[in-house]
Amino acid sequence: MKLLAGIDIGGTKCAVSLGRPTADGIEIVGKHMLPTSGTPDRMIGSLLDRLESLLAAAGAATADTVGISCGGPLDAGRGLILSPPNLPGWDLVDIVGAVRERHNVPVALQNDANACALAEWQWGAGRGTDHMVFLTFGTGLGAGLILNGRLYAGANGMAGEAGHIRLSEFGPVGYGKLGSFEGFCSGGGIAQLAASLALEQLQRGRKTAYCGSVSELGGITAQRVGEAAQAGDQTALETLRICGDRLGQGLAVLVDLFNPERIVIGSIYAKLRPLLEPPMQSALRREALTHALAVCSVLPAALGDRIGDYAGLSVASDALRRNGQ
Incomplete structure (x- = not known):
């Protein structure tokens, strides 16, 4: 069974979650929250430490893919956080490269609105639609x-x-x-x-x-x-x-x-x-x-107030789907 990892980066708090797709949605099997503080390098390191802690608790060496949700502007194609107004100092941050360096798996990045759209489309009020x-x-x-x-x-x-x-x-x-x-x-x-x-x-x-x-x-x-x-x-x-x-x-x-x-x-x-x-x-x-x-x-x-729990996971799930997995 596939194991997905989601990272959600916000101006005041961040979250890391693990999920397993089910027949009718996705099961969140672990989650860590932490405040957004320090330099981007330090924050990304903390997020990846939390991810590895969740993987260890789930008995897995790594996830099948990692999805990242973050406020824009972004360059999703190159995996860069450009300079979001709610994340001062996060200028041209190669978040995808940093995650891939520690976890040699597919990594995808989307802005938070796109990630939430994917979550509602796959598991929420938009389920079953094409448009x-x-x-x-x-x-x-x-x-x-x-x-x-x-x-x-x-x-x-x-x-x-x-x-x-x-x-x-x-x-x-x-x-x-x-x-x-x-x-x-x-x-x-x-x-x-x-x-x-x-x-x-x-x-x-x-x-x-x-x-x-x-x-x-x-x-x-x-x-x-x-x-x-x-x-x-x-x-x-x-x-x-x-x-x-x-x-x-x-x-x-x-x-x-x-x-x-x-x-x-x-x-x-x-x-x-x-x-x-x-x-x-x-x-x-x-x-x-x-x-x-x-x-x-x-x-x-x-998904209501829980949508942040699913945002990064939805990006990971969509990446797997587009790759035919």
Whole structure:
């Protein structure tokens, strides 16, 4: 039975996991978490030490393949981490070469959105499809594209940067762009939008459940807005109505471009689906091509908060599949 290894590199924490494919998914047989700290060389050494510890506990000398998930920008073809904003100092790091030097097995690298798309496609809400779009909808908004039954990364790995699409000349800033898809549909974007609406209410002498004074504007979070909306606060509900409408507008672009069978959305959408789905569906019906929309369903990510456990393993599994193993 194949043994897969996954390495997930994040700005605050990293994880190493081992998994065995099963008839209906994958079984995680071991996992280590550790904080992201120190130089890239030191961090990679720690990750590989943890991997070897997991392999020893599983009674294996090495894994059949290793998959690595990391925030971009990356050069997946050359196995390089270029200079992710959440990983200062990780400039032109040859992560694939470092892993291959200690474990002489196939090693594959993908950005985190692509890795999560692969995970949801193989084991989650996208299972059974040949054409799927995955949206992160968390701190930022990134996309992973499964087209014709395989991951599509583009000419130099930059495909799927849906958050950079401008939906309006004005609006919250995301991906360095006013009114972008990420600006309207991300944790930071929701906070910005909610702050602008709260300021308007404060100027009218009214408070909101998530912000009672001008001094609190900088502390607004998507979580606080979501909780206020679920409790019935009208300004919070309006924030999420706008977010849902813009989400539908952005999804319509993806539906018209890629004609997917399924769009899977993670994190915030999964948690606030009852509030975001009605305006999103209304905008989709208004904006998307009817025949393309007729074959496309929109679902929350099935792996939920566990998706990070599967991201690196999904890259390893996809590498094996593409190599016919």
